[in-house]
Each structure stands twice: as structure tokens, then as C-alpha cells.
Amino acid sequence: MAKSVKKTVNKPKAMKVPAYVRHGMKSMKSRADRDNWCINVEQILSHDENDMTKRLIDDGYIPDLENTTCPKCGTGTLGALRSGRRGQLSHRCNKKACHQYIVPHINHPIFTVGQGVNGVPLKRQAAVVLCILAGTSNVATRRVLGTVNHKVIEKIRTSLHFHVKKYVLRKQKNMTFGDKKVWKDVEGDETTVAKKTDPSCPSNACTDWEQYAGLIERGSPESLVLFKTSPSKTDARAPGPGAIRKTDWKPIADKYIKDRKVILHTDKARSYKAKISGVLHDSVRHCKKRVKVKGKWVWKQPVYTKKWTHTAPNGQKIQVKAGTQIIDRAWRSIKSHLTGISSAPGSSRLEAAVRYAQWVYWNRGKDLWKMLGEVLADSHK
Secondary structure: OOOOOOOOOOOOOOOOOOOOOOOOOOOOOOOHHHOOOOOOHHHHHHOOHHHHHHHHHHOOOOOOOOOOEOOOOOOOEEOOOEEOHHHOEEEEEOOOOOOOEEOOOOOOOOOOOOOHHHOOOHHHHHHHHHHHHOOOOHHHHHHHHOOOOHHHHHHHHHHHHHHHHHHHHHHHOOOOOOOOOOOEEEEEEEEEEEEEEOOOOOOOOOEEEEEEEEEEEOOOHHHOEEEEOOOOOEOOOOOOOOOOOHHHHHHHHHHHOOOOOEEEEEEOOHHHHOOOOOEEEEEEOOOOEEEEEOOEEEEEOOOOOEEEEEEOOOOOEEEEEEOOHHHHHHHHHHHOOOOOOOOOOOOHHHHHHHHHHHHHHHOOOOOHHHHHHHHHHHHHO
């Protein structure tokens, strides 16, 4: 009996799906519940006040004032750190007419110096800073630390936000995208963080908005840059001020992505369609659209990611995934830090909170206690 021969069928090869993040650090699930920082509240409060002062100097939170000019007289030189009045570690001025004892955290941008009822021990101020870095609210911090006044917590949080804001703006000035060698994926989008309606306004355009535009390179969280836009006033019932305007977008694009071999991923806003040399552009639609199919009107569902093939100027075919998933997650992270902050557009307090949230996103997954120490040490130079 003859054996049956099996026919081999050549199956078509499956098309390789491009990775969403093609360069840099791949997107991973955040497990903040497993993070361990170099210090915790229990360790801070168990420290002696002088030991905590030394720890803050070692971590970069407080500058070492030895051999620096005395801030009181302006001419003398401060000596080494030693036990001064009331047993507190201090530097003593060597000028005979001064001889003042200077605490290490004098004129500090975050910590305050005080005595008696208004004085808060340095280690308790450090505990407040750690709670803020961990993401606790003012109310939760007050409940955890007990004896610290709520006004002290609010003042430390505000000082921390404004100091980090200066650092972020200074660093963002020198940031760029792409390396001009390999085509890198960059996402762009905008969001609103606050609005205010004036009921006494005689016209319909009575609502002000606080809007930010952002750019981020996929695989590089520390590349997030934010820009404050100038949206138009709208009606009180408007869901938002609309997409970013071309007058706001063009200067941003020319400065950060022009001629840098960037594949720009955005939504369908018209402003992003502006021609920019050295930039390939794709987009996805984030809202439902009514289209006509076979003579019937149907609703087309939103699209968040899809495959896209670009053709580089040299003829190279580049397969990518269009979408703005990375920067959308960045907006969610930033807005989570704005709870309890004044929501009035144009508020400097709100802008400082946004810049602090941007810095937190830069350092996601890292020890924020160490990262803040580097920021403060940089300002002491």
C-alpha cells in the first residue's frame, strides 16, 4: 500500500510589528511599592539633631560653610563646624568684632531658622521634605508628623517647588532631541491644567485657560520639556481652549527638533502639520469621527496607536508605531501633583507645581531624596 504524501503549504511570513519604543529605555510597569530609598522618616526622627545636620551636609542638602565669608558681618571667615550655643552645631566667625555663631542652614532656600515657639527642629523639616517627595499631601504630612504646624508644611512645599522650578528651567534651556544620526521617535501634545471663568465679563469669551505643550523622546523620560502656551479665551461651556496654535508651535519646533532626524508623533491638530526640515510626521485621531461607509453614516472609533511606514529623504523605509501614549502618561503624572494647588491661570504657584511635577517625571524610578540633594548641591556652587 502506497504511503500518503503530506503536502507542505508555504504560509506567508507574518509581518514584523515595530516596537512602540525603538530606542532607549523600554516602557515597563512601575512598581513604586517595591522601591527603597536611602532614608525614611523613622531614620530621620531617630537621628540626633546634630547627626541629622551632618547627614544633610553629606547628602548635599546643606552647604559646608567652613572657610566662607560670614553672612552677618560680611568680612570675617567661618570656622569649622562645632558645637555652639545650646549645643547646636554651628560655624563661628573669626572676626573679633563679630564672633557670631552661624547655623549651617542659614539663608537656605527650603529650611528655615527659628527659635522658641516659631522654631522647627531641622530634622523635622527634613522629614517634611521627605514626605513631600514621597507624594503625600499637606493634610497627610500633618497627620504623620503630628507636632509640625500646617503652615510650616505649606511653606516648605512652596519653597521646594519654586527652587526646583529654577533648576528645571535652567536645564531645559540646553535640552535637544535626536542625535542627527539615527531617526528618533518624539511625541508632542498639549494639555490644560487650570481654568477660570469671569462671571462679570460682558462678552461670551469669559474663560481663561492655563495650557502647556510638551515634547518627549520615547525611551527617555528625562527628555520631557514643557512650554506655556497662550490660548484664546473661550465660552464658559467650552470643553477646552482647543489645540496648540501655530504661532506657539512653530518656535518650539524650530528650536528643539528642526534638522535633528526626528519622527514626530502627534494627534490630528492642524498646527503639527507645519513643514519642518529634518522631521517626519505622523498622527492619530483621539476623538470619534462620523464618516460615510457604503452610503450610511457611521461613527469611527478613536485610534490610539497604529503602524506607519515613513520614507526618509535618502529612500530608507522606517516602520514605526504612531501614537502619543508616552506623553499622555506624562500628563497624568503631572496632574496628580496639582491636587490642592491654586487653579487660577497665570498663577506662579501653579507654574512652580507643574515644573516640580516635570522634575519628578524626569527622575521616575529613582531615589528622589538623592536627586533633590543633587539639585540643592548644584545651587550651592
